[in-house]
Amino acid sequence: MIAVDGISLEVSKCEIFGIVGPNGAGKTTTMDCIVSMRRPDSGFISVLGLNPLSQRRALLKKVGIQQQESELPDRMKVREAMELFSCFYGNSTDSTEILSRLGLSDKTESFFSTLSGGQKKRLFVALSLVGDPEIVFFDELTSGLDPQARRSMWDLVRGLRDDGKTVFLSTHYMDEAEKLCDRVAIIDRGRIVALDTPGSLVRSHAFALSVVMGIPDSFSEIELESIPGVLEVFREGGNVTARVRDSSAIVEIVKLLVDRKIELGNFHTEKSTLEDVFLKLTGKR
Ligand SMILES: Nc1ncnc2c1ncn2[C@@H]1O[C@H](COP(=O)(O)OP(=O)(O)OP(=O)(O)O)[C@@H](O)[C@H]1O
Ligand SMILES: [Mg+2]
Known part of the structure; x- marks a missing residue:
């Protein structure tokens, strides 16, 4: 089975670069190859000018990696894990500050096994930052985090970029x-x-936009389709949605509805999002 097939990409310094894709798309495999955890059958990879396979050790000192699934010994404390990782990098970043940024200040003396799923995830992010990396790789950075922790993780990522670091991440979340x-x-x-x-x-x-309207079944949506700028019309869950090219089509839609004296149960517009692009390109729901 081919997991990753001819991917070619370049990431700039101080960029937040994301790969998104459905389960099994090849995100983790791609990242693993980039950070020397897997050997690709063919192709060329250079990270900070280093070859991940022949210069693995040098590379691992310069990058931080949070893997999708990681474990630590149950009886290792948060503080001990941070110390262990510091030894590998041979530098002294401020562990206290990193743990505080990740909301783990009150967990430094806790055993790994007693952390919640989201706290474990945040610990692995903290560990990826211990070596003051130039590039950080986050695989599924925020899956399993509550909405507040997700937002603060986003702030952390933006902060890393502002500090001159490059972030390469994978996510399932289109937003x-x-x-x-x-x-x-x-x-x-x-x-x-x-x-x-x-x-x-x-x-x-x-x-560009979708117009969602609560229109009675008696009104045939075919009339909407003939309006210039209306690209697609469909009925779903009691609402009619019209995909339109631009806002001038919306004016025409409103005129038609007023003209036909349609009583609207609901009327709002939605901007297209990356999720729409994703669904269109991957054909997945
Ligand atoms: N060690 C392995 N041996 C065999 N097949 C594997 C192995 N690791 C991954 N695969 C397969 O390679 C494909 C890509 O997997 P990968 O883990 O890269 O996907 P992903 O995009 O990270 O998915 P997810 O969103 O579920 O994390 C999948 O079909 C998977 O089954
Ligand atoms: Mg994955």
Whole structure:
């Protein structure tokens, strides 16, 4: 089975770069190859000018990695884990400050086994920062985190970029990719299907706006389809949604509804998001 097939990408310094894709798309495999945890069958990878396979040790000193699934011994304390990782890097970043940034200050003397799932995840992020890395790799950075912890993780990632670091992350959350990443690669079945800034991806692959209307069944939505600028109309869950090219089509829709004296139960517009692009390109729900 081919997990990753001909992926080619370049990430700039101080960039937050995200890869998004469905389960099994090849995100973890791609990241593993980049950080020397897996040997690709072919291809060329350079990270900070280093070859991950032949210069693995040098590379691992310069990057931080939070893997999708990690474990530590049950009876290791948070503080001890931080100390252990510091030894590997041979430098002295301020562990206290890192733990505080990740909301773990009151857990320094706790055993790993007593941490909640989200706290474990935050600990692995803290450990990835111990060596003051130039690039950090976060695989599924915020899965399993509560909404507040997710937001503060986003702030942390932005802070890393502001400190001159480069962030390479994978995520399932489209809103996360859209709000957080400078550029995003959408991958599906081991291939990149699109790569650009979130804004450009939405502009080039999705409808500009959707108009959602609570219209009685008696009104045939076919009438809406004939309005210039209306690209698609469908009925779903009691609402009619019209995908439109721009806001001038909305004016025409409203005129038609007023003209037909339609009593609206609901009327609002939605901007297209990266999720729409993702669904369109991967055909997945
Ligand atoms: N060690 C392995 N041996 C065999 N197949 C593997 C191995 N690791 C991954 N695969 C397969 O390679 C494909 C890509 O897996 P990968 O873990 O990279 O996906 P992913 O995009 O990270 O998915 P997820 O969102 O679920 O984490 C999957 O079909 C998976 O089953
Ligand atoms: Mg994965």
